[in-house]
Amino acid sequence: MIRALSKSSTLCKAIRLGPLMLVALVLSIALPQVAATADAPAAQAAAAAANAPSPEQLRNASWIADGRLRFVQTCAYCHGTRGEGGKNKPFEERTGWDPHEIFNVISNGRIRGANAMPSWKESFSEREIWQLVAYVKSLSADFAGPIDDKSPK
Ligand code: HEC
Missing domain, CATH: 1.20.5 (Single alpha-helices involved in coiled-coils or other helix-helix interfaces)
Structure with missing residues (x-):
């Protein structure tokens, strides 16, 4: 027992x-x-910089259209369809916006106080993220202007 x-x-x-x-x-x-x-973010940033599209590519109409479609589906409920939502400056008021910075925010997300943007690098390919960058850039105030040295090389 x-x-x-x-x-x-x-x-x-x-x-x-x-x-x-x-x-x-x-x-x-x-x-x-x-x-x-x-070490991945640094390595990823370096790789992304190496693969960065040309300024002309970022202005490609079909890239912008693809980016817009994805933005409306996945980003607009926080940012509005044209990046007018949220607490930061509306995308349409931005000038000289570095495409690498946009790429990094989309890839890695951002935490601002109580607000968090998720990271998208597991959901989208690098190309799809650059298309989102193309759309975001197309909204900015200086989009129609000449390609300046803030554009990717
Ligand atoms: C859950 C809400 C949410 C979603 C979904 C979201 N974001 Fe964000 N996003 C944020 C927040 C919060 C910030 C940080 C705001 C700040 O920079 O002050 C931000 C920042 C950004 C910025 C930088 C803005 C600036 O002024 O520097 C970009 C660009 C951006 N998001 C693009 C996107 C894209 C593209 C998508 C879709 C793939 C997306 N976001 C999806 C909440 C979101």
Whole structure:
């Protein structure tokens, strides 16, 4: 009788330890990946800069149209269809807006006080993000102006 009890309490322990072991296992798999991705934003920014489209490409009408479609579907409920929503300056009032900065905000998201913009780099390809950049840039006040040195090289 006593034996049976002690056996079952060992079993109990094993069952209680089960979830802990699982957590340890998951952590041991996940942690190296977290460490590996710590450098990812810098690496990603460098890669994105290398792949940045030309100023002409960013003004490509079909890129802007594709970007607009995606913006209306995924971004407009926070920003409004033309970036007029939110607490920051409306997109239409922006000038000299660095496309790399726009690319980085869309890729990595941003936290401003209680407001958070999610990161989109897992949802969209680099090309799709650049198309969003093309649309955002097309809204800005100096869009129709000449290509200046703030445009990507
Ligand atoms: C859940 C709400 C939300 C969604 C969805 C969202 N954003 Fe944002 N976005 C924010 C917030 C909050 C900020 C930070 C505001 C600030 O810069 O003060 C921001 C900032 C930005 C900025 C920088 C604005 C500036 O003035 O510097 C850009 C560009 C931008 N978002 C584009 C996008 C695009 C493109 C999408 C869709 C792929 C998107 N956002 C989806 C909430 C959102």
